[in-house]
Amino acid sequence: MKIKAGIAGLGLFAWALTAQAQTSAYSSMAVPGTHNDWSTTPTMKLVADYTWVCTQTFSSASGLFKFAANGAWTVNWGGSAILTRVPAQAYAPDPNGANISYEGFSSGPYRITFNESTKQFTVEWVGGPPPPPPTYTNIALVGDFNGWTWGQNMLSNSPAQPHLWTGTVDLEQPAGMKCVPDNNDLLAYGPAAATSLTPPVINASACGKANFQLTGFLPGKFAVELNTSNATFSIHQVTTQDISMIAVEGNFMATNPTPRNMMRMGQSAVWESDHFITNNGAITLRFSANGGARRWGAASGAPAVPHPASGTLVADSTSFFQITGITTGRYRITFNHLTAEYSFRQLYKESAGVNLLKNPGFEQTTQGDNGGDAVDWGGWQAWPKKADDGYQPHSGKWCGAIHGRLFPEWSNYGSFAQDVTVQAGKIYRASAWFRATPNWSAQYMQIKIEWLDASSQQLGSDAICNIPSLDGNWTKYSAEGVAPPGAVRAHVVFLCSEAETTGTMQIDDAEMRAVAGRTQNFDSWSGLTSYGPFSPDWSITSGKVVWNTPPGRPPAEVFISQYVEGTGNNKAIEIYN
Numbered sequence: 001m002k003i004k005a006g007i008a009g010l011g012l013f014a015w016a017l018t019a020q021a022q023t024s025a026y027s028s029m030a031v032p033g034t035h036n037d038w039s040t041t042p043t044m045k046l047v048a049d050y051t052w053v054c055t056q057t058f059s060s061a062s063g064l065f066k067f068a069a070n071g072a073w074t075v076n077w078g079g080s081a082i083l084t085r086v087p088a089q090a091y092a093p094d095p096n097g098a099n100i101s102y103e104g105f106s107s108g109p110y111r112i113t114f115n116e117s118t119k120q121f122t123v124e125w126v127g128g129p130p131p132p133p134p135t136y137t138n139i140a141l142v143g144d145f146n147g148w149t150w151g152q153n154m155l156s157n158s159p160a161q162p163h164l165w166t167g168t169v170d171l172e173q174p175a176g177m178k179c180v181p182d183n184n185d186l187l188a189y190g191p192a193a194a195t196s197l198t199p200p201v202i203n204a205s206a207c208g209k210a211n212f213q214l215t216g217f218l219p220g221k222f223a224v225e226l227n228t229s230n231a232t233f234s235i236h237q238v239t240t241q242d243i244s245m246i247a248v249e250g251n252f253m254a255t256n257p258t259p260r261n262m263m264r265m266g267q268s269a270v271w272e273s274d275h276f277i278t279n280n281g282a283i284t285l286r287f288s289a290n291g292g293a294r295r296w297g298a299a300s301g302a303p304a305v306p307h308p309a310s311g312t313l314v315a316d317s318t319s320f321f322q323i324t325g326i327t328t329g330r331y332r333i334t335f336n337h338l339t340a341e342y343s344f345r346q347l348y349k350e351s352a353g354v355n356l357l358k359n360p361g362f363e364q365t366t367q368g369d370n371g372g373d374a375v376d377w378g379g380w381q382a383w384p385k386k387a388d389d390g391y392q393p394h395s396g397k398w399c400g401a402i403h404g405r406l407f408p409e410w411s412n413y414g415s416f417a418q419d420v421t422v423q424a425g426k427i428y429r430a431s432a433w434f435r436a437t438p439n440w441s442a443q444y445m446q447i448k449i450e451w452l453d454a455s456s457q458q459l460g461s462d463a464i465c466n467i468p469s470l471d472g473n474w475t476k477y478s479a480e481g482v483a484p485p486g487a488v489r490a491h492v493v494f495l496c497s498e499a500e501t502t503g504t505m506q507i508d509d510a511e512m513r514a515v516a517g518r519t520q521n522f523d524s525w526s527g528l529t530s531y532g533p534f535s536p537d538w539s540i541t542s543g544k545v546v547w548n549t550p551p552g553r554p555p556a557e558v559f560i561s562q563y564v565e566g567t568g569n570n571k572a573i574e575i576y577n
Contacts, residue, residue, distance in 0.1 A: 023049040024116060026069035031056055031112055032076075033065025033099075040068045050117040055126060057109050064099035067092055067114050067121070077119060081192035081208065085231050086110070088123040088207035090192035106131065123207075133163040133229040136181035139189075141169055141224055143177030143211070145269075146339040150183045152312055153339075155226060163229040170315070170338050172219040172243065172269065176211040179226045179233065185209070189226055189233065200236035207231050219243070243289045243337050245473060246271040250285040250320065252278075254387035254397040257292065259435065260473035261394050262335065269338040273433075273476075274347065275395040276361040276509045278328050284320035285344065287313065287335050296340050297321060308345035315340055330355065330511070356420035356428075356512040357492065362398045374400060374416065381406050381414035385506070394433040394474045394508035401506050404442050404499025412442075414505070415495035420512050422451070422483045422490045427517055430463070430492045431478030432510035436470035440503030442496040445470065447479040449512075450491040460484035470505060480515070 028042030029052040036043075036056070044052035056065075068076040078097030081090035084104050092100060092114070108127030115121070125131070141153040155165035165179070178190035192208035198216035206226065212233065220240040226233055245260035252275065253261075262271035277283065282304065286297040296313040298321030305311065307325040329349040335342045348354040358376035362384040366372035374384045377400070385391040385401040393399040402414040422428060430449050445467035451459040463481025483490065492512050496505050 022046045022051075024052075025050075026075070026116065028069065028071050029114065029116070030068045030071065031065050031114075032068050032073075034063035035059060035065065040071055040073060042071050044112075044114065050115055052114045052116065053111065055109050055111050057107075058102070058105055059107050061105050061107070062101070062103040063105075064101055066097075066099055067116075069116070079119075079193060082210070083123060083192050083207050084209055085207050086123050086125050087205070087230060088192060089205035090121060090207065091119050092121055093119045134181075134187075135162065136187075136228070138183075139165045139179050139181045139226060140183070141167060141177060142180050143169075144175040145169060145171055145177070149339070150180055152341075155179065155224065163227060165226045165228065167224050168238070168315070169222050169224055170220070170243075171214065171217065171222055172338065174213065174215040176213050178209070178211050179206065189228070189231065197235075200234075202234050202236075203227075203230075203232040204234070205231060206233040241290065241293065243269075243294070245290055246335060246337060247288050248273060248275075248285065248333050248335065249288055250283050252283045253393060253395050255392040255394075256387075258288065259392055261433070262333070263476055268336075270334060270336050272332065272334045273394075273474075274330055274332045274509065274511075276330050276350075276355075277326065278361065278363055278396055279326050280328060281326060282322050282324045283326050284322055285333075285342075286318070286320045287337075287342070289337060294337075296335075296337075296342075308343070310343040310345075311341070313340045313342060330360075330509075354513050356422075356514075357418055357510050360510045361393075361396045361508060362400045363396045365398065376418060378417045379415065381410065382416050385504075391506065392435070392472075394435075396508075399506050399508040400494075400510075401504040402494070402496055403504055404496045405501045408501055412499045413495065413497045414499060415493050416507060416510075417491060417493040417495075418512075419452075419489050419491050422487055423514075424483050424485050424487045427480065427482050427515050428463075428490060428512060429478050429480040429515045430465075430490075430510075430512045431476060432494055432507045433474045433476050434467060434470055434505065434507055435472055435474045436505045437503040438472065440470065440505055441500040442505065443498030445496045445505060446493075447477055448491075448493045448495065449479055449481055450493065451481075451484050451487040452489040452491055453486045454488050456489075459487050474508070 024046050029044040030040045030042050031054060032038040032040050035058050044054040047053050066076050066078045077092040077095055078099055079092045079094050080098060081100045083102040111124045111126045113122045139155045140150045141155060142148045142150055146152045153167060153169050155167040157165045178188050181187045188209040189206040190208055190210045190212060194210045196213045196215055197204060199214060217237060218240045219242040221238050222235050223238050224235050246262045247258040247260050248262055249258050262273040264271050286295060288295045295318050296315055297317035297319040299314045302321055304322035304324050307323050309323045323344055327349055330347045332347050333344050359374060362374045364375035365384045366375060371384055373379060381404060382400060382402040384398045386398050387393055391399055400416050404414040405412045430447050447465040449463040453459055463479045465477050465479035467477050494507050
């Protein structure tokens with residue numbers, strides 16, 4: 001139907017003009033709620049097509065309301081919106097839906113606008129000058145990209161515009177997010193109800209505490225802006241870049257530039273590598289992506305940190321940070337390119353004997369800096385090569401290089417090999433990091449464990465890992481098998497065959513070690529409601545010891561949160577109840 005809204009005005013010759021009729025599907029509109037005892041008496045005025053406006057007085061800080069048409073409850077709309085500040089913009093999309101909530105409001109008059117077509121509404125304070133923007137010490141952007149952890153993606157402001165907070169964030173996939181001031185989620189800035197947005201987003205209402213869900217974008221860096229004076233949120237993409245490779249850089253390797261030397265953990269943003277490090281004392285560290293297109297390093301003036309080390313680095317910083325307390329051994333390094341979190345810890349010391357291979361990084365040569373053969377390794381068309389000669393070790397100054405066929409008249413086979421002592425019945429894993437020069441070609445590349453008895457006779461089946469292909473980046477491969485009865489030694493071989501005469505296959509940070517015979521993934525366990533044997537032979541207890549007093553039985557629903565695997569039968573779990 002047409003609702004006539006006559007507007008009288010004086011024009012030339014004092015003629016009265018009548019405005020065009022405004023369009024609506026309803027005869028009237030109301031805002032019933034706790035502020036008016038849920039009255040459906042029409043209070044809104046049609047001011048444009050499908051658009052209604054009124055002023056309502058909220059007498060308490062919190063309350064509920066809906067929109068109702070035609071002076072009754074027959075046609076009404078609500079939704080899941082929860083308003084925590086004004087100006088507010090949200091939706092009442094659900095016919096006969098839930099009540100819309102507001103909280104933390106000042107008592108007084110508010111202008112409410114409702115579009116019956118889009119179901120969008122706004123709430124604005126009209127009780128005088130707008131209140132001053134709130135002041136905060138700091139504001140963080142939290143979301144799926146940083147595990148909803150406060151303190152990582154911090155926004156900044158300036159004295160000239162204290163209400164305008166800005167920052168950047170790296171995103172690779174759809175992510176939920178919101179802004180949290182002063183590490184207090186009760187103060188969060190987000191939409192009134194969970195809202196999906198596609199960048200660029202300009203001045204989206206942040207009048208609630210729900211999450212923005214950002215979708216429909218390419219991986220890259222995004223600029224974020226939160227305006228606390230009008231509760232709006234903006235985000236747009238500044239660069240498009242998929243992180244396809246990460247390299248750890250530092251003085252424990254002589255490679256420069258550094259190829260990718262870390263491996264991505266599935267589809268996550270976490271990268272991992274392990275290195276045989278011969279430095280003693282202190283090392284330096286930073287991370288780079290895509291051949292140096294991005295870097296993460298230390299903040300200006302950051303102090304050295306002791307080993308084991310973990311923390312959060314600064315994006316776009318080229319400064320190395322220092323880790324002290326390093327001794328020769330094997331280390332694991334992890335890095336999350338979205339959160340810039342890293343960890344650096346020693347897996348074992350060289351003297352522990354965990355790695356059965358000697359000279360695993362090919363750092364010891366028979367002729368010192370002049371090379372020669374790799375100490376403790378047997379090789380065929382394979383020699384240690386150093387960074388000074390253009391090679392790119394995974395760690396240290398040297399790596400092993402297998403030619404395969406150095407000259408056309410030579411065989412097309414090349415290898416590094418070493419014998420180690422084993423015990424029958426134990427599980428062993430041989431691994432190493434591999435890369436190849438661009439002109440390398442071989443039909444077969446393998447890691448092989450051959451089991452030998454006391455007479456050097458081969459036993460059982462070999463444990464073999466076939467390496468499908470190699471490029472200029474470092475990739476880790478491993479072969480695993482059980483030493484058969486009678487085995488006392490293993491012949492560990494890293495080899496190629498049917499190789500061409502050009503290029504090299506390179507190997508570094510090799511390892512042969514015994515591995516645990518059993519693992520338990522506690523993530524597959526649900527809440528436990530009883531104590532005793534479980535899945536199938538774990539004994540579940542409260543984990544509580546009280547001196548000289550029998551421990552009371554804790555509530556049900558024991559939750560096991562973490563698991564750490566050691567060697568042999570050593571296991572550790574963390575239990576909450």
